[in-house]
Amino acid sequence: MGVYLAQFLSGLASASALFLAASGLSIIFGVTRVVNFAHGSFYMLGAYFGYSLVRNLGGGALGFWVALLIASIAVGLVGLLVEVIILRRLYKAPELFQLIATFGVILVIQDVVFWYWGAENLLGPRAPGLSGIVRIFDVPMPVYDLALIAIGPLVLLGLWLLFNRTRWGVLVRAATEDREMVGALGVNQSLLFTGVFVLGSALAGLGGAIQLPKGDANLLMDFGILAEVFVVTVVGGMGSIFGAFLAAVLISELNTFGILVWPNGTLVLMFILMAVILIVRPTGLLGRPETIGQKTETGPVEVVLPAGPHYKIFVAVVIALLALLPLLVDDFILVLVTDILVLALFATSLHFLMSTGGLVSFGHAAFYGGGAYAAALLVTYAATPFELALLLAPFGAGLLALVIGWFCVRLSGVYFAMLTLAFAQVAWSVVFQWSDVTNGDDGLLGIWPAAWASGTATYYYVAFVVAAAGIFLIRRVVFAPFGYGLRATRDSSLRAAAIGIDIKRQQLAAFVFAGVMAGLAGGLFAFSKGSVFPDEMSIPRSFDALLMVLLGGIESLSGPVVGAAAFTWLHDELITFEYWRLLLGVVIVALVLLFPQGLGGAARHHVGRYLKLEASPGDLRSATPKREQRA
Amino acid sequence: MSFAEARTAGSPALSVSGLSKAFGGVQAVKDVDFQVAEGELLALIGPNGAGKSTCFNMLNGQIRPDRGSVKLSGEELVGRSPAQIWRRGVGRTFQITATFPSMTVAENVAMVLMSQARELFSFTRSAVNRHRAKALQLLDMVGMAGQADRPCGVLAYGDLKRVELAVALGNEPRVLLMDEPTAGMAPRERVELMGLAARLAHELDVAVLFTEHDMDIVFSHADRIIVLSRGELIAEGDAEQIRSDPLVLKTYLGEGQVYGQDKKPKD
Amino acid sequence: MGIRKVLGAAVLAASVIAPGVAGAQETIRIGDINSYKNLPAFTIPYKQGAELAIEQINAKGGVLGKPLEIVSRDDQGKPGEAVRYAEELFTKENVVLISGSLFSHVGLALGSYAGQKKRLYLAAEPLADSLVWAQGNRYTFRLRPSTYMQAAMLAEAAAKTGAKRWATIAPNYAYGKDAVAAFKEVLKAKVPDVEFVGEQWPALFKIDAAAEAQALESVKPDGIYNVTFGSDLAKFVREGTLRELFKERTVLGLLTGEPEYIDPLGPEAPEGWIVTGYPWYAIDTPAHNAFVEAYQAKFDDYPRVGSLVGYNAMLSIAAALEKAGGTDTEALVEAFEGLELDTPAGAITYRALDHQSTMGAWVGTTTVKDGKGVMVDWTYEKGGDYLPSDEVVKTLRPANGG
Incomplete structure (x- = not known):
């Protein structure tokens, strides 16, 4: 007693x-x-x-x-x-x-x-x-x-x-x-x-x-409390103080008593509670349903156009350069560019979700890490050959995205974003703590490519071909009927529903597709490093992806590729300073305030118009969105 | 007059009976019955808060009625989602236009055609210029073919309304619901747009139900008019009958409304 | 635009730098990868220890007639970054081997990399047992006594206390689980009728200390084996003391006596715990005194375990280079196997069997002196005495592990 x-x-x-x-x-x-x-x-x-x-x-x-x-x-x-x-x-x-x-x-x-x-x-x-x-x-x-x-x-x-x-x-x-x-x-x-x-x-x-x-x-302490605070806020209902109190008490009591019953379940228990509450009440215990104007905005609406001739030439030149790269540079540059290519695919998958789908995910690393773990688990437990594991990795991530997405697309805007973050934390705590299977923090090791692909240059080509194919596929999907339908749900959910588009289904499919592509990047990553650790699913990893998208500019379809390169370069430049975090933080804030279009956007704005990188008559640029009203 | 009567004699495309909806303690719509025939323009009018928009939203599945039935050529629509109802042939335009600003005019229309062709889960085919010929054809019908490649976001309001009309006609609907089609437009544009809608409805044999505040538009274009007040139908008839209906007069004048005043109700 | 610019710059830079690497080398370069920003309280002492050793070695004329040079990289606690820097250090900085790392997961990633790319890695501080056992390979060596070794030392101490009912508390991740498993295994072997009555697994750095303390109290153990550290340890000690959890109980603390862990607790350091650690203030051997003196003179600070490990790591590398007579990786691997050297902590050997060094740890009892937690009644336990038998170790290492 x-x-x-x-x-x-x-x-x-x-x-x-x-x-x-x-x-x-x-x-x-x-x-x-x-x-x-x-x-x-x-x-x-x-x-x-x-x-x-x-x-x-x-x-x-x-x-x-x-x-x-x-x-x-x-x-x-x-x-x-x-x-x-x-x-x-x-x-x-x-x-x-x-x-x-x-x-x-x-x-x-x-x-x-x-x-x-x-x-x-x-x-x-x-x-x-x-x-x-x-x-x-x-x-x-x-x-x-x-x-x-x-x-x-x-x-x-x-x-x-x-x-x-x-x-x-x-x-x-x-x-x-x-x-x-x-x-x-x-x-x-x-x-x-x-x-x-x-x-x-x-x-x-x-x-x-x-x-x-x-x-x-x-x-x-800062990151330590962050996930918990978010869970409390989401469970309590965003904006509700009483909700926050109720949720804080509920979660603390759950932790306290959970320890007696299930000592191994620390951390995971909290997220399970959150999932259960959100299934019953998508806006949290005392949260109000969303009202007009709470739609996630990813940026000014611009007409999306397929590539113009100059742009195609530009891309062809970049691809040719990348194909010849092993002849030009040493192994380290190849490793670096391999990293960039992997991140570019990861960032492009997130960008697809954000720009075409208008769905801002704060937890996209769950699928990047999910793909990496899928590959690593297949290699570790089923001795799956490299090629097959790389092929199956995206499906593992896709499966995870299907489950997480099913919950998340029930919400929209910030609620959606918060929920993706929380679920990414669930995924992270499972791999971090379930060491019997995932080896926890010690990670899964020895995830190297097959002998034929293990040379630095050979693996570079593998990553190059796979990442380029992935990015082109994503681009293709943007301009496919699926991509158009998705963009329709982003532009006007009212109109989309009125012309027979099942919004949630379209969004879920987009979420899964983006997850699959992030998983592919994760698979490439696993084999390039030879090991996988829970870090690949962590909040900072998700932030990296968002930062890359931001650096490249949300509006431009090639933005994430630019963003991944800029991110890697910036990171490597700053890391040599003792207070590199301070510098990186200041640079990030400055970028947001000074270049809201992102580096890619800014470059395109100044240079792109001159080069006619995209086939856009001048008057198309000034499209301004009309606000919609929900009945 | 005889034309309109001939139309009303046609087979009903949409039959509504006993439609009711309460929000909290407020009875927004109560036991509403009416029918719209193919090729007929039926106006639904009533003062602010009479329940017109609620009615509309129940017809296309956005709100589920408490009671009643909505039948499209005999098939029950109540309980179906907006997407399902649209697929069965009920198109809709909105009081404030809802289009896709990131797409061109032609793409806005092509979007409907893709949805109708059930292509939205095609990941690899190209959607660029897809269904363009058909889209241009539809745009031509509303006089917008010339602006097909402009982004929807830069169009004048009147033009947006036309695009919406083309979009609504995209899946060859049997019933078209138009919520305040001329709201926010200049008087000349209003007449043009309603004239267009009426012509298309008659040509394509579409049953049109519309709400409208501008009584001149209503009286000059509607084949038949029903009047809603406090959620209940209080009158039905042609322009003459409605104009002289004492209950209608009282309802409108009693609330200090002036015919033709452009006001947007909030539901 | 960005990508073209970056690539262009990269290609240009590479074509300029690449030929230069082949030139004659004035120094022998040692790659160092560590989490300097993530856990500075642990890694900065390490770096200082390493610097001190390099300074002393170079003052005596270096190795093979050349001075040693450390090329450092901050892995930010990310294994993926560490692997990339390893590649950079070998291809661009021309290091002969890499050393360092504190986090086990970073060490494991580097070990896996070393095995795959056939490059030498001396893991200085990571504790994971699998580093030289399940995941061991020909190219990876480890200096510091592993989780198993330190847990075995405490298990031996536990066996002597006579306590039979044990409860454990450890952070819910790989290190915590290894530490508990090893402790149980060794203690059961020594005291067959020992009972394990409770296990608590708080999330790392998210301990709900009050609840954990009460959960432990409720199973009424004779002894408690603690693996928590950092802020978890501070909270656990506070709640446990207030709630009288440690009263009349035997408490063991893995690593708790290391200055890195016990110093932040100040006057609230637990008293009477049996711990592994590093009583630098009381070790009185000529070699160790010289080390402490030199360290304090150079950095105006006292050494931590990290300092000692960093110092010993560099001594080990210098010794291996001398023995190999050159910088060839295969020759260095062979030199490391069975390498013997003297350190401030005494003589150590890198076992050819599993590439684990025999550096030991100090086991003693904690008490508070002058507002600070210290170890008393300590003994230095040689690492070689707390490893499983050679036959068992052979089964733990993969067949091709060399």
């Missing part, structure tokens, strides 16, 4: 920090529609600020709590900077840009924290006066846990009062429901957004600070 009660109370205590972080994300999303990936970084900053402040403000209970509060406010100010310098310029931009920009912020904060606080984990200070225990049914229980249990509902109450009893709060709630309306009321929208962002950041910071007496401040 006492054990279960203690376990229950522990669950409530750990729910508090989680709730604070998740409620911040939820509030920010609800009003600004920005999915703030840097939220984990704010949580981490809160812990570091809290650590330093508690040390400097000296002992005493008052000093401790004041320090935590200041830490939270300081994080709010960092949020203010981020909002004013970066995000404010991106509210009207497609979600992808906001995502990538906040990802840049993650990198910057990581390096700044490393530079200032150093590499070693910093053990959190104890809360003065609360560091002891009380006995509940003879089970010792830390007093600080009881404080945490109180903090969660207190903050919830505070937020409720703020949103229901103040004019500002009422405006924020109105903005959550209808952004245009608030603009029409003559409210200074930009001030409102800034305020909300600061509040959300401060909550994340407080979350990071209050967990200090139970843990530490470390450099892995």
Whole structure:
């Protein structure tokens, strides 16, 4: 009895920090529609600020709590900077840009924290006066846990009062429901957004600070909390604070009791809960169904045209150059270009989903890694020959995409994106933890190509032919009836449905196709490196793909290829600097702000018109989308 | 007059009976019965919030009715998805045009033809210039063939409406639903568009049901008119009968509406 | 445009650089690949240790008349990147071998690469047993005592305590599972009537410490075997101490005594745990004293385990080069097999049988002194004593592993 009660109370205590972080994300999303990936970084900053402040403000209970509060406010100010310098310029931009920009912020904060606080984990200070225990049914229980249990509902109450009893709060709630309306009321929208962002950041910071007496401040906290916060937000319903609280408690209790029943299921259990809830309620426990205008926007709508003659010549030259490359360069350049080709195929598959389908996936690495694992498992357990394994890899990924896609296409816009991310995390935790089959973190080794293909140059040709064929197939599909039908669902779901297009089926097929192609890239990757590890499915891998698409420009069909090359080059250039993450982060943010069309888009804009790379009469460029209304 | 009567005598393409829908406690549509015959233009009018759009959305499957039946040449449509209903021959245009801005005018029409030919899961055939001849033919019917290669996103509003009409006619529908076809258009354009719609309906023997706020358009183009008020049908007849119907007058004038006022209802 | 530019630049660069590589070499270059940005607390000491060794070797005239030079790459904790850098180091930087790596998965990827491409790799720190056993090959050697060896040392200590009911807690991934499996195997062999009453597997760096502590408490074990580390360890120690989990129980901590793990805990370091680790402050041998002195003089910091391993790795490479009399890979492989050398930790041998060095670890009991966790009553356990018999090892290595 006492054990279960203690376990229950522990669950409530750990729910508090989680709730604070998740409620911040939820509030920010609800009003600004920005999915703030840097939220984990704010949580981490809160812990570091809290650590330093508690040390400097000296002992005493008052000093401790004041320090935590200041830490939270300081994080709010960092949020203010981020909002004013970066995000404010991106509210009207497609979600992808906001995502990538906040990802840049993650990198910057990581390096700044490393530079200032150093590499070693910093053990959190104890809360003065609360560091002891009380006995509940003879089970010792830390007093600080009881404080945490109180903090969660207190903050919830505070937020409720703020949103229901103040004019500002009422405006924020109105903005959550209808952004245009608030603009029409003559409210200074930009001030409102800034305020909300600061509040959300401060909550994340407080979350990071209050967990200090139970843990530490470390450099892995940002990504560590991210997936969990997203799951809580999605399960609770995006934009709902009560939902976030409910979900945080539910998930923490599930973890706490899950440990007793299924010690091996840590991590996976949480995602299973999420899947179950989303099947029953696609918008989460307390989420509202999507309203008009929440469609994912991937960029301005432009007429998509097949390649013009000049472009075809250009592509032919590139292909000829690539075919002759082994005669011109050393083995390392071949390895590098092999990597680029593999990534180009991966990025092109994501680009297809995003640009033609209007479906922004945050978890595309699941299929890249899925393909790699499919190949590696076939080689490891069935001694499948290289050729067959490479051929089957995309189907393994496709199968995974079919399952994940079935859930995801029920939602759209940001909800869709978040769900893809969450499922990618499920896939990652399964391969990471299910070591009997996947060998977990130690990966699957010895996945080398057959003898005939194992030379660097030979394998380069294999990758070149397969990746080029894949990219051409994707291009072909864009201009096939399937691609047109998919684009129709993106352009106007209303019209698409009215001319007999089964939108969800079209989207699911596109999701699977993109998964298959990413899987093909993953298979190529596995055999080029000789080993596969869970990293290939991780969130940063998915971000890499998004970054490549962004670098190349979402509008241009050849963008992802350019993006993959630019990404690899940029990465290799920056990595030689000590603070390369900081640099990469700054470069990413600058790119988003300065070249919203991407490098490929910018290049095409300046040079392409001159070269007539695509067969486009001038007046076709200026197509502006008419907003559609849903009845 | 005699022409219209001859038409109404034709076989009913669409028969609606007992159609009802409530949202929460509000009865949006209640026991609506009517029929549209092949080649007939039937106008559905009524003040804002009368339930016209709800009616439309039930006919093409976007909203599932609580009760009632919608039969297309005897086949029940209730319970089918918009895509299935479209495939059986019910086309639709929207109050605010819905087209594919990333495609050219011709491609917008070709899109319907691909859907009708069940080609949407073809991954490797080329869709470029697919069904172009047929698309141009349809565009020619609405007078848009000259702009076939312009992107839909840059068209004038009136032209978009014509494209929508061509799109709606793409699968040779037996019934065409037009929600406020002339909303947002200049008066001259309105007459042109409705004239076109009427001509095509008669030529192709399509049953047309349309809602419209502009009473001049309604009275000059509809073969027959039904009036909806607070979810219920209150009158039915030709232009003369409706114009002089006391209940209709009361409904409209009582709410301070002026004939021909261009206002978009929100449902 | 971008791709053409990049490729053009690449082709140009390659055609300029490639011929230059053939020129005479002034130094012997050693490739180094490590996760410098991902786990700097662990890898920077390693790098410093390696630098110190190179400096000392070069001060004595280098090896084979040439100075040694380290060419470093940051793998960012990604195995795929590590393999690419390995290729770069061999083809562009002309290194004679590669060394380094902390993460097991990066080490395994490099080992697989080395076997496939027939290039020499000295895995310095990765602990995975499979690196030299199940996935072992002719071209991969490992310096640091493996998971199995360190777990076996603790199992021996566990057998002496007399505790019979054991519970384990380990992060839910490959290292944690290896560590628990090895511990159970060795302890069962030593104490046949031992019982394992509970296993907890928190997700790596996502421990729900309160719940885990209570789950362990509920099975009432005599002893607890802990494999968690980093922030998981900090949380586990805190909750466990508060909730009286460690009271009157034997607790073992794998690696817990290494400065990298115990120092961040400060005054809250656990007391009375039996751990493997590195009591650099108390080892009093001339070789080790000289090492600590030189290290502190150069870096104004004390050595961690990583420092010692980095230092020994470079000593090993220098010794192998001397023995081989050249930089040919096959000759170096043969030199490494059975290579004997003296290190600050004592004499070590690279076993020809499985390419594992016999470098050992220190086993002792933790206590808190001057606000810091330290090891007392420690002994140095030679790595060679904690490996399975040669017959067993032979079955563990693939037939063609050489």
